[in-house]
Amino acid sequence: xxxxxxxxxxxxxxxxxxxxxxxxxxxxxxxxxxxxxxxxxxxxxxxxxxxxxxxxxxxxxxxxxxxxxxxxxxxxxxxxxxxxxxxxxxxxxxxxxxxxxxxxxxxxxxxxxxxxxxxxxxxxxxxxxxxxxxxxxxxxxxxxxxxxxxxxxxxxxxxxxxxxxxxxxxxxxxxxxxxxxxxxxxxxxxxxxxxxxxxxxxxxxxxxxxxxxxxxxxxxxxxxxxxxxxxxxxxxxxxxxxxxxxxxxxxxxxxxxxxxxxxxxxxxxxxxxxxxxxxxxxxxxxxxxxxxxxxxxxxxxxxxxxxxxxxxxxxxxxxxxxxxxxxxxxxxxxxxxxxxxxxxxxxxxxxxxxxx
Amino acid sequence: xxxxxxxxxxxxxxxxxxxxxxxxxxxxxxxxxxxxxxxxxxxxxxxxxxxxxxxxxxxxxxxxxxxxxxxxxxxxxxxxxxxxxxxxxxxxxxxxxxxxxxxxxxxxxxxxxxxxxxxxxxxxxxxxxxxxxxxxxxxxxxxxxxxxxxxxxxxxxxxxxxxxxxxxxxxxxxxxxxxxxxxxxxxxxxxxxxxxxxxxxxxxxxxxxxxxxxxxxxxxxxxxxxxxxxxxxxxxxxxxxxxxxxxxxxxxxxxxxxxxxxxxxxxxxxxxxxxxxxxxxxxxxxxxxxxxxxxx
Ligand SMILES: Nc1ncnc2c1ncn2[C@@H]1O[C@H](COP(=O)(O)OP(=O)(O)O)[C@@H](O)[C@H]1O
Ligand code: SF4
Ligand SMILES: [Mg+2]
Numbered sequence: 001x002x003x004x005x006x007x008x009x010x011x012x013x014x015x016x017x018x019x020x021x022x023x024x025x026x027x028x029x030x031x032x033x034x035x036x037x038x039x040x041x042x043x044x045x046x047x048x049x050x051x052x053x054x055x056x057x058x059x060x061x062x063x064x065x066x067x068x069x070x071x072x073x074x075x076x077x078x079x080x081x082x083x084x085x086x087x088x089x090x091x092x093x094x095x096x097x098x099x100x101x102x103x104x105x106x107x108x109x110x111x112x113x114x115x116x117x118x119x120x121x122x123x124x125x126x127x128x129x130x131x132x133x134x135x136x137x138x139x140x141x142x143x144x145x146x147x148x149x150x151x152x153x154x155x156x157x158x159x160x161x162x163x164x165x166x167x168x169x170x171x172x173x174x175x176x177x178x179x180x181x182x183x184x185x186x187x188x189x190x191x192x193x194x195x196x197x198x199x200x201x202x203x204x205x206x207x208x209x210x211x212x213x214x215x216x217x218x219x220x221x222x223x224x225x226x227x228x229x230x231x232x233x234x235x236x237x238x239x240x241x242x243x244x245x246x247x248x249x250x251x252x253x254x255x256x257x258x259x260x261x262x263x264x265x266x267x268x269x270x271x272x273x274x275x276x277x278x279x280x281x282x283x284x285x286x287x288x289x290x291x292x293x294x295x296x297x298x299x300x301x302x303x304x305x306x307x308x309x310x311x312x313x314x315x316x317x318x319x320x321x322x323x324x325x326x327x328x329x330x331x332x333x334x335x336x337x338x339x340x341x342x343x344x345x346x347x348x349x350x351x352x353x354x355x356x
Numbered sequence: 357x358x359x360x361x362x363x364x365x366x367x368x369x370x371x372x373x374x375x376x377x378x379x380x381x382x383x384x385x386x387x388x389x390x391x392x393x394x395x396x397x398x399x400x401x402x403x404x405x406x407x408x409x410x411x412x413x414x415x416x417x418x419x420x421x422x423x424x425x426x427x428x429x430x431x432x433x434x435x436x437x438x439x440x441x442x443x444x445x446x447x448x449x450x451x452x453x454x455x456x457x458x459x460x461x462x463x464x465x466x467x468x469x470x471x472x473x474x475x476x477x478x479x480x481x482x483x484x485x486x487x488x489x490x491x492x493x494x495x496x497x498x499x500x501x502x503x504x505x506x507x508x509x510x511x512x513x514x515x516x517x518x519x520x521x522x523x524x525x526x527x528x529x530x531x532x533x534x535x536x537x538x539x540x541x542x543x544x545x546x547x548x549x550x551x552x553x554x555x556x557x558x559x560x561x562x563x564x565x566x567x568x569x570x571x572x573x574x575x576x577x578x579x580x581x582x583x584x585x586x587x588x589x590x591x592x593x594x595x596x597x598x599x600x601x602x603x604x605x606x607x608x609x610x611x612x613x614x615x616x617x618x619x620x621x622x623x624x625x626x627x628x629x630x631x632x633x634x635x636x637x638x639x640x641x642x643x644x645x646x647x648x649x650x651x652x
Pocket of ligand 3: 068069
């Protein structure tokens, strides 16, 4: 791949993965046995977006908003309730078992928890070696050589080939998880909060490793995080999730400099600024995230939104292009350059004029 | 909010390095189980290697005559048909223990396959297999065994098969529960994400994690199988004379309970302490293999 095509991935805008109307509902036991009221959690609710070849798409949202479920369903590690997922123009949800297993060489996942995501009874060599065994790619000495190359690539000592996961630190285990995911040189990787479980001191090492490997191997990556600050440096574009839906999606700078959705704006107001002179006003969201089993009508964010009106309770806002390549799901998106504070005060003014 | 995925605790992490020797070490904390273990080792050596040393034929009539008391030639005396009781205890013990071990292995096989498949595949497979398991549990075990042996005959193979068929359900339930637990771990999902087949995931990722529970269940199953074999022998439906088992020796001794009580006491005590020892060992292993009890 030539370097030009990688440096401006969004301009050439060739989608590698397309997600259309994806839904994942979980039935939960709710109500009494006799009333039989079956509740569902809409963990991912009608999500549509594209991931461009060569880009890193950051996906952020509070814990429980459905990020992991979205990642798992894109890779078909769970069967989606409805919708379609295209990988290279092919709907992989229609693939049969053996077709899907073959395709898995090209799409991989890096997990959040470096403890439960590695088989405690396998050595590092066996964990990575499984990738070659499963797809019959290398055997014997050649396999061992490839495994050692992978161990070295992620910055570990190849002499630890025969060590078990519990003999490593959290950061080192995460490196093993990365080596496992990248062993077959996949094209697409979902990284599900790969640094959230790590000490702050090692988080940046792992992030830098991921960015380096992404460039070297020409990966396309869906990078999931629960805080905006983590995705800023690694992502080309950023998507923001709230209660099972993507509420805003645009290029990273647009999201950080000119957020359109009130939720994104409120999240940003809590991100510490690198430059302390740029004082900003924190906007603390009121209330808790509602239960995904019982989301509010209309706009899911309306119970906490400072801009909410009656319309927001009735009408669900679709994800629309509010500005050039900038999508937001809100009836009253912020103007370019407008802060949430300004929007709130202009709303209050207009309400006063109505009451007069 | 509760995370949907379980996390491995540091304690479970400590397990893979824990080899066989440290299991024995952990077992040492439980004196009864530790003594039981070495007692069972001795009994197995005696029963399997003893006949090589004590070469008296257990089915041959001895010159000492019937119901002879103990002597140097016949340490446990002779029975009603002038056979050497010591030789019969060794050979009978061998048959009894082989029946117990073989029935246990067969039960483990059925129980593990049924439990693992039901837990792993879920849906229809789960409903069918677990309904069968529950139905089998609902049938009174002893009634099932008596009917099956009456129909199928009492060859040693049939006795083993029937005892095994009556004793796999508890193992299936244990393996089923463990499979449900382990399949939620991310390393199992990671194997799926890597393109591993369901067979590979079950055999390389899930079942190895359950081995400790299977060992415990197997130990308790041997005890139950030995007891069952003795009980059906006592009713005359077990392995038939002249082949000795502790069970049919016990049955045979009934008539001589006043004249030669040793004929009943020997197999009776042997059965009781072997069954007890296997039960104590099983309980001890349960604690020794439970990661919560592994000292860091
Ligand atoms: N297997 C499951 N069964 C039932 N509910 C689930 C399951 N997995 C996730 N959920 C629910 O779906 C919602 C989204 O979860 P998740 O995707 O893990 O969120 P995130 O990764 O953003 O923290 C949560 O409310 C969670 O409780
Ligand atoms: S649609 Fe209404 S409630 Fe929802 S984010 Fe926009 S203003 Fe707020
Ligand atoms: Mg998550």
